[in-house]
Amino acid sequence: MKVVTFGELMIRLQPFxxxxxxxxxxxxxxxxxxxxxxxxSLANYGLDAAFVTKLPAHAIGQAAVNSL
Structure with a gap:
């Protein structure tokens, strides 16, 4: 079974x-x-999972991809 989720990716800002x-x-x-x-989480449990979203083509967008 493959699970596909879609939605927005957010940045959480937190002071030290x-x-x-x-x-x-x-x-x-x-x-x-x-x-x-x-x-x-589903991918960490071994399921075939994907996330669909739209990100800007710059360093912050790439950082988001790298973190996931």
């Missing part, structure tokens, strides 16, 4: 050390989204 946004000088970011997380 649980600071508030107004206190932070730097932010850490990670990629995710419900549909992407489901596809990655």
């Amino acid at each position: 050390n649980y600071e508030r946004f107004v206190q932070a000088n730097n932010l850490e970011f990670s990629f995710g989204g419900g549909e992407a997380n489901v596809a990655v």
Whole structure:
């Protein structure tokens, strides 16, 4: 069985050390989204899974692909 999910990929911005946004000088970011997380989890369990989305053709879009 093959599972295909589709949806938007999001960037989560998070300050270091649980600071508030107004206190932070730097932010850490990670990629995710419900549909992407489901596809990655199913693939980790050995299922044939794919995620369909549209990303920009630049370094941030490639970083999102690399993280998944």
